[in-house]
Amino acid sequence: METSVNAEALLPILLGLLLAVTPGTLSANPGLVARITGKGLEYAAKEGLLALQRDLHKITLPDFTGDFKIRPIGRGHYDFHSLEIHSCELPHSTLKPLPGQGLSLSISDSSIGVQGRWKVRKSFAKLQGSFDLLVQGLAISVDLLLGTDPSGRPTVTAPRCSSRIYDVDVDISGGLGWLLNLFHNQIESRFRKVLEDKICEMVQKSVASDLQPYLQTLPVTAKIDSLAGIDYSLVEAPQATAQALDMMFKGEIFNLHNRSEVAAHAPVMSLPEDHEKMVYFAISSYVFNTASHVYHQAGYLSFFITDDMIPSDSTIRLTTKSFRAFAPRIARLYPNMNLELQGAVIAVPLLNLSPGNLSLAPQMDIQAFVLLPSSAQEPVFRLAVGTNISAMLTLDTNKVTGFLNPGKLQVELKESNVGMFNVELLEALLNYYLLNTLYPQVNDKLAKGFPLPLLNRVQLYDLALQIHKDFLYLGANVQYTRV
Structure with a gap:
């Protein structure tokens, strides 16, 4: 039949x-209504944290330089370069609805380890060594604005991002490591500013280059x-x-x-x-x-x-x-x-x-x-x-x-x-x-x-x-x- x-x-x-x-x-x-509950957002935050942790390893940190003046040594010039993130721990995150806008992502109690090289130049003398930097108490807050494009697919942007580092500890080794340690507060302050800016830059870039294209697979x-x-x-x-x-x-x-x-x-x-x-x-x-x-x-x-x-x-x-x-x-x-x-x-x-x-x-x-x-x-x-x-x-x-x-x-x-x-x-x-x-x-x-x-x-x-x-x-x- x-x-x-x-x-x-x-x-x-x-x-x-x-x-x-x-x-x-x-x-x-x-x-059709698709509802993502708090439990679903918690799972999404967990998966997103793993992706973000991988992306943080890819951050390219800029070299930075400065001059110093210490009695009785006098003036000199320092240079930190070849900076690489070698460890990253993001243990806690929350992803919550942001009524009327989208979602709010918060990451807390995180740490980042950085390694690199330093150089110091004083007159015709030049010394160099290595350093280890440990960032602790890192907190990141990101607002994710959700929308829809003309085709009807979801969109996401990160119009607001802030990061705060509560503690930076630099351990400098080498022939003049003791010298650089004399003004470690200045160095740590520079590292804090660089990292805070770079972390938000990376987060917003990740939203645009990774999360947004992924939503387009719907x-x-x-x-x-x-x-x-x-x-x-x-x-x-x-x-x-x-x-x-x-x-x-x-x-x-x-x-x-x-x-x-x-x-x-x-x-x-x-x-x-x-x-x-x-x-x-x-x-x-x-x-x-x-x-x-x-x-x-x-x-x-x-x-x-x-x-x-x-x-x-x-x-x-x-x-x-x-x-x-x-x-x-x-x-x-x-x-x-x-x-x-x-x-x-x-x-x-x-x-x-x-x-x-x-x-x-x-x-x-x-x-x-x-x-x-x-x-x-x-x-x-x-x-x-x-x-x-x-x-x-x-x-x-x-x-x-x-x-x-x-x-x-x-x-x-x-x-x-x-x-x-x-x-x-x-x-x-x-x-x-x-x-x-x-x-x-x-x-x-x-x-x-x-x-x-x-x-x-x-x-x-x-x-x-x-x-x-x-x-x-x-x-x-x-x-x-x-x-």
Whole structure:
């Protein structure tokens, strides 16, 4: 039985409601909200601290020079050069929401070790040696301003950065190390100023060259199949509250070849105040509705059944002879002819999300035709078909999969050119077709899953799913895999 058109049409629609997508052009509410909790920000701070610690080793410290005058030695000139950071410890950090702006990163109780060389020139004499410098009590404070660019991707800048070093200790060795130690306070003050400036310069450069490009890996659109794509763009800048960071995505499913506005509105989603997981996704039923609109408008929610699609061992055939028992007139008017059923979903089927339940109730119109010897089609009767479908969802590290639980069809005879007849036998045929052919094909495709829109190298674990009124609520912890 070949029903690829139906399976391909149902798959994106049913998976669409699992995707991280959001409201359409006419909607004031987001279709997807991604909430990063304090626990998630704590994890992000930990991972960011490791990256920052690696970057600090890359700081190029400038040489600096100065003159000295010490009795009875007189005047001289010193030069510190070949400065390298050889150790860096950043044990404590916090990343908190900065309401109305973005995030605030604070790093405290840190230390940095620096090694280098020194030279002293006095008249025609020149001496040199090495030094070790230990910076302790380093504190860094950075504001991260979050926004969105014209494409809908998140942006980040660091407009404010401050660093403070509370203690600098320089140990100078070499022939005139005792001399340089006489004015170590001046040297330590110079080192403190250089390091404080360089640390903030490096942090702001890292935000621009590392963090911002990483945020750009969030997909703005993704292709579902040859017809449809998904819009993952942000509808506004990320919103920081006292306890979390919320990101609102557009996420409508659209026709790749002829995008048009979808006359649907995303419902208001009242997210639970959960904080046990690192991240939560609230996925509106609007996603399903935009998918339904696209595939219905494109004619994908239609099908046909002919006799050669019925299993050979079936006792029910799509022939006038087989229908003779419950519609005698059809066999008399059209002896020994085949039938064809052409069906279509009448209106855009809407997803119903209620606590603990996910279902839809498509209404179909099925027209029966007799295939005449001339190859013409003669309409003989029309049926109204309704059913209820429930779905089960499963989740893994980066994708959502589904499984359909079909309900029984309810078939009603709407009009007939061959007299009234009992539709029970035809109802059994349609149920057999759906249960044994269409649903298994769709479930095979649903089992392959569809990826969630995630940044590069991010995976989800400890996933939990709840179904609330009008939205799915997914909680998860996050694992960042380093390259």
